[in-house]
Amino acid sequence: MFPSSNLSPDSSYIRPARRGKHKIFIGMAPGVGKTYKMLEEAHLLKQDGIDVVIGFLETHGRKDTAFKAAGLEVITRKACVHQNIALEEMDTDAILLRSPQLVLVDELAHTNVPGSLREKRYQDVEVILAAGIDVYSTVNIQHLESLNDLVARITGVIVRERIPDRLLDEADAVVVIDVTPETLEERLREGKIYAPEKIQQSLENFFQRRNLIALRELALREVADTVEEEANTSTSAGQTCNIHERVLVCVSTYPNSVQLLRRGARIASYMNARLYAVFVADPERFLTKEESLHIDTCEKLCREFGGQFLHVKSHSVAKEIAQVAVTYHITQIVIGESQQSSWRRWLKGSFTQRLMELIRHQKIDLHIIATEK
Numbered sequence: 001m002f003p004s005s006n007l008s009p010d011s012s013y014i015r016p017a018r019r020g021k022h023k024i025f026i027g028m029a030p031g032v033g034k035t036y037k038m039l040e041e042a043h044l045l046k047q048d049g050i051d052v053v054i055g056f057l058e059t060h061g062r063k064d065t066a067f068k069a070a071g072l073e074v075i076t077r078k079a080c081v082h083q084n085i086a087l088e089e090m091d092t093d094a095i096l097l098r099s100p101q102l103v104l105v106d107e108l109a110h111t112n113v114p115g116s117l118r119e120k121r122y123q124d125v126e127v128i129l130a131a132g133i134d135v136y137s138t139v140n141i142q143h144l145e146s147l148n149d150l151v152a153r154i155t156g157v158i159v160r161e162r163i164p165d166r167l168l169d170e171a172d173a174v175v176v177i178d179v180t181p182e183t184l185e186e187r188l189r190e191g192k193i194y195a196p197e198k199i200q201q202s203l204e205n206f207f208q209r210r211n212l213i214a215l216r217e218l219a220l221r222e223v224a225d226t227v228e229e230e231a232n233t234s235t236s237a238g239q240t241c242n243i244h245e246r247v248l249v250c251v252s253t254y255p256n257s258v259q260l261l262r263r264g265a266r267i268a269s270y271m272n273a274r275l276y277a278v279f280v281a282d283p284e285r286f287l288t289k290e291e292s293l294h295i296d297t298c299e300k301l302c303r304e305f306g307g308q309f310l311h312v313k314s315h316s317v318a319k320e321i322a323q324v325a326v327t328y329h330i331t332q333i334v335i336g337e338s339q340q341s342s343w344r345r346w347l348k349g350s351f352t353q354r355l356m357e358l359i360r361h362q363k364i365d366l367h368i369i370a371t372e373k
Contacts, residue, residue, distance in 0.1 A: 020129040023173040024108070025138045026222070028215040029207065030060070031184055031193035034138040034177045035106055039068040042104055042136065046072065055103040055128070055135075056090035056121070062192060072104075080113045087113050092124040095133070102134045109143035109161040122163050139163060141219040154214045155206055168222070176219050181212035245273035248330040249307075250321055251298045252279065253291040256336050261298060263369050264334040265305040275307030276328055280320045283313040318351055322358035333359065334367045 025034040035057070046052045054074045059065040075098060078091035089112055095103055105128075110121040118124050125135050142151040145162045152158045168174055179187075187193055188207055249264035251257035261277060268275040279295055281287070287295065299309040310328075314320035325333060335352065356366060 018132055020131065020133045020135055021172040022125070022129055022134070022167075022170070023136050023175065024168065024171045025136065025175050025177055026141060026168075026219060027138075027177040028141055028219040029184060029212060030140065031187050032177045032179050034140075035059070035065050036068055037175070037177050038104055038106075038136050038138055039065070039072070042072060042102070043068075045102060051101040053095070053098060053100040053103050055092075055095050055105045056107070057104065058106045060193075061195065064192070073100075075103075080116070082113045082115070089113055089116060090121060090124060092118075092127055095128055096131050099131070100133060102136065103128060105135055105137045108137040108139040108167070109163045111161050120163070122167060141215055141222060144168070144222065147218060147222075150218070151215070155208075155211045157206055176222075178216065178220065181209055181216060184212055185209070245271040245332060246328060246330045247271070247273050247275050247332045247334060248321070248325060248328070249275070249277040249302070249334045250280075250336075251277055251295070252336075253287065253294060254336065255294065257294070257298050258301065260334055260336050260369055261301050261305070263367075265307070267332060267334065267367065268305070268307070271332070273332070275302070275305055276310060276324075276330065277302040277307055278310040278312065278321060278324050280317040281311065281313045283315065318354040318358055321355060325359060325364055330364060332365050332367060334369060337368055337370050 025038050027034045039057075042052045042054075052072060054069060054072050056077070057065075057069055057074070059069070075091055075094050077088035078094070080087045080089055090105065105121065105125055108122050108125065112119060112121060112124070118127070122137075125137060128135055141147065142155070142157075142159045143162050144165055146165045148159055148162055184193075185203070185207065188199055188202060191199065194202055245268075247264050247268040249260050251260060264277070265275055267273070277298065279298065295311075299311075302309040310324060312320055312324065321333070324330070333355070335355070352366075352368060359366065
């Protein structure tokens with residue numbers, strides 16, 4: 001837990017022998033209000049008697065942010081010189097010496113001045129956390145390492161300062177500060193984000209409407225991923241918490257699998273869902289050359305749609321599909337109508353019925369698609 005609000009202002013504080021708690025405020029772009037929200041929460045904690053200090057604050061000349069910081073103790077920055085230029089960095093040693101309960105650290109992805117003890121600010125934060133001090137920090141979604149290539153494709157901007165994804169996974173809380181692209185554009189035009197001379201250039205480049213829409217979706221999805229993973233870790237066995245839709249297409253050696261994949265991809269697109277495809281092979285049967293080529297085609301098509309192809313072996317197709325659905329938190333399964341003859345269905349039972357029985361308690365929707373014979 002973060003500092004509780006039941007401490008009186010004059011209560012003594014003994015540092016517990018634990019790692020500090022980390023709360024990250026994340027947003028889609030500069031100007032959404034991450035730092036302002038962090039300062040707002042810090043003031044409330046200070047009123048409740050929590051010892052809060054500002055380790056590093058970057059206002060970017062924003063008057064509202066600077067005004068919100070008033071009344072909070074500030075740790076003096078460390079003076080540095082690089083290539084005859086005077087610079088300032090967060091003084092981690094001074095923070096450790098001061099030993100507050102909570103420290104506020106802006107711009108988590110910042111790269112420190114060359115020659116600093118640690119290369120990145122997030123590494124300084126890890127040192128502070130290891131000392132048992134809680135940290136509130138801020139970062140934008142484009143600074144996540146795994147999203148670097150995607151952000152470059154969306155915005156045309158290569159982000160140089162990045163943080164490892166594990167920081168979000170390890171954080172005790174991740175809060176997305178969300179505003180609409182229209183609101184952010186309005187703030188930019190009013191001069192609340194950048195200086196007047198930078199406004200038009202920003203609107204024509206990084207702050208284009210399509211960029212903001214895509215970055216907002218990334219931010220919301222990333223936090224949803226974190227919440228879903230934490231929920232699934234903490235829930236009882238057999239129970240899952242699915243925030244995202246996930247579509248699983250069941251392909252076979254029948255030619256209609258290509259039709260199923262296309263239909264599944266459309267369903268995934270409508271739902272903004274992740275796409276998976278699975279082929280369950282009989283471990284005692286070798287595929288013919290034609291069948292192997294067909295499955296390869298399905299795999300390539302799945303990847304073209306941005307999906308993940310799973311190739312598994314089992315004597316029980318229905319049971320294996322049900323297991324894959326549980327493992328990958330599938331919410332929608334797409335299958336083709338049965339190709340079995342009526343006498344075989346009567347003798348062995350319907351594949352569809354067996355699958356429905358296996359997933360009945362998993363809250364999974366089953367789509368049975370009529371395809372050409």
